[in-house]
Amino acid sequence: MKRKWMAAAAMAAAATVLTACSGGSGGASTSSSTEKVTLTYANWSEDQSPAMKQIAAEFEKANPTITVKIQTLPWTEYWSTLQVGAAGGTAPDAFWMLADHFREYAKGGQLLDLSGTVKSAGIDMSVYPKAVSDSYTLDGKVFALPKDFDTNGIWYNKALFDAAKVAHPDDTWTWQDVQDAAKKLTDKAKGVWGIAAPIDAQGGFYNTMLQAGAQIVNPEGTASDFASPAGVAGLKFWADLQAAGVSPTLQQLSDTEAVSMFENQKVAMYFSGAYWAFRLHNNPDLKGKVDVAPLPQGVKRATVTSGIGNAGYAGSKHPEELKKFLAFLGGTKAAEIQAATGTVLPAYKGTQQPWLDAMPEFNLKVFIDAIDYSVPLPVAGNASEWQGLAAQYLTPAWNGDKPVQQAAKEYQDAVDKVLAKQ
Numbered sequence: 001m002k003r004k005w006m007a008a009a010a011m012a013a014a015a016t017v018l019t020a021c022s023g024g025s026g027g028a029s030t031s032s033s034t035e036k037v038t039l040t041y042a043n044w045s046e047d048q049s050p051a052m053k054q055i056a057a058e059f060e061k062a063n064p065t066i067t068v069k070i071q072t073l074p075w076t077e078y079w080s081t082l083q084v085g086a087a088g089g090t091a092p093d094a095f096w097m098l099a100d101h102f103r104e105y106a107k108g109g110q111l112l113d114l115s116g117t118v119k120s121a122g123i124d125m126s127v128y129p130k131a132v133s134d135s136y137t138l139d140g141k142v143f144a145l146p147k148d149f150d151t152n153g154i155w156y157n158k159a160l161f162d163a164a165k166v167a168h169p170d171d172t173w174t175w176q177d178v179q180d181a182a183k184k185l186t187d188k189a190k191g192v193w194g195i196a197a198p199i200d201a202q203g204g205f206y207n208t209m210l211q212a213g214a215q216i217v218n219p220e221g222t223a224s225d226f227a228s229p230a231g232v233a234g235l236k237f238w239a240d241l242q243a244a245g246v247s248p249t250l251q252q253l254s255d256t257e258a259v260s261m262f263e264n265q266k267v268a269m270y271f272s273g274a275y276w277a278f279r280l281h282n283n284p285d286l287k288g289k290v291d292v293a294p295l296p297q298g299v300k301r302a303t304v305t306s307g308i309g310n311a312g313y314a315g316s317k318h319p320e321e322l323k324k325f326l327a328f329l330g331g332t333k334a335a336e337i338q339a340a341t342g343t344v345l346p347a348y349k350g351t352q353q354p355w356l357d358a359m360p361e362f363n364l365k366v367f368i369d370a371i372d373y374s375v376p377l378p379v380a381g382n383a384s385e386w387q388g389l390a391a392q393y394l395t396p397a398w399n400g401d402k403p404v405q406q407a408a409k410e411y412q413d414a415v416d417k418v419l420a421k422q
Contacts, residue, residue, distance in 0.1 A: 040092040047282075100377065147329065153295060159289040175297075208233075209231050210303070
């Protein structure tokens with residue numbers, strides 16, 4: 001889910017939007033206990049915005065002097081707007097953060113240190129998946145509290161499987177089962193493909209690399225593993241699907257995102273995360289047609305895991321009120337609201353059952369079970385920079401213009417140059 005940053009002019013225009021409603025630049029709060037304070041809370045999801053508003057309303061009930069204004073920006077504008085706002089002193093008070101962007105903001109001194117809040121509010125960090133909470137910790141300091149977590153599965157269209165007389169995927173499936181099913185499910189005359197094979201790190205090739213025994217990035221964060229035999233095998237799984245013609249081309253997947261093609265019932269299988277459940281649940285055209293199964297096994301079973309963190313702007317004019325709000329966002333009430341509305345899989349331990357109950361038509365326990373074999377999303381160095389190189393270096397392999405091993409070596413060399421700069 002990585003997008004290019006917008007041009008400077010567009011970024012400046014986006015920053016203007018935030019200036020009017022931001023926490024503003026620097027300085028400690030001068031508000032008294034009875035003074036009205038307004039905090040802004042930014043996100044990128046229209047689907048989740050109603051739940052975020054409900055969470056804000058619950059917080060306001062307990063804190064009548066604090067008003068929380070929800071600000072929802074399109075994904076294509078979110079990071080550019082946040083970048084300009086954080087640099088210019090106009091960032092929202094609270095905002096969603098991703099692990100692969102976290103370090104650049106934390107090292108830049110733009111995130112509020114929540115370590116003291118964790119202690120004073122009695123927040124037990126063990127209630128969150130360790131892989132997610134660790135992603136927002138730097139030099140022993142906590143800079144964001146986990147909101148939700150993601151693992152991956154095979155979203156599949158039962159109606160297309162049944163029409164092609166193909167058995168539904170289950171926990172015994174291997175890579176070969178996926179490849180065989182994709183061929184049987186592809187019907188070019190009807191414009192249906194067996195699987196979507198985009199250049200997707202988190203939902204796609206990171207998982208197959210791990211399943212093949214690769215590391216992605218070494219534990220020291222100094223070198224990547226794309227060109228190792230296991231790394232190449234994990235990448236080749238996807239390139240082979242493109243070569244077999246069982247996936248839309250990269251150009252087609254650029255014109256229409258993979259999740260949209262799956263929703264439009266043009267793709268029978270889509271490897272991706274728990275975060276799509278709410279969207280698919282709310283699509284009436286998919287009623288009774290969609291389910292999810294575990295990812296297939298390679299040499300071993302594996303999936304990457306990550307999650308959104310709720311972070312605060314270090315330059316907020318109301319740091320104490322902001323810390324109180326962030327502590328609330330990291331607590332049980334906020335998690336229960338997210339779960340009960342079906343919005344997302346909450347990170348807080350023991351609050352996931354309502355999420356399962358909200359969408360009983362899906363085998364959503366797949367995503368919770370997957371935490372047992374999950375691996376943290378790699379975020380070494382400037383992760384957003386080196387992850388952003390994937391399309392440039394892997395497109396020739398996906399399109400069959402270059403051997404996978406050669407493309408993998410070139411990508412590895414480029415990534416290692418970025419890692420060497422840290």
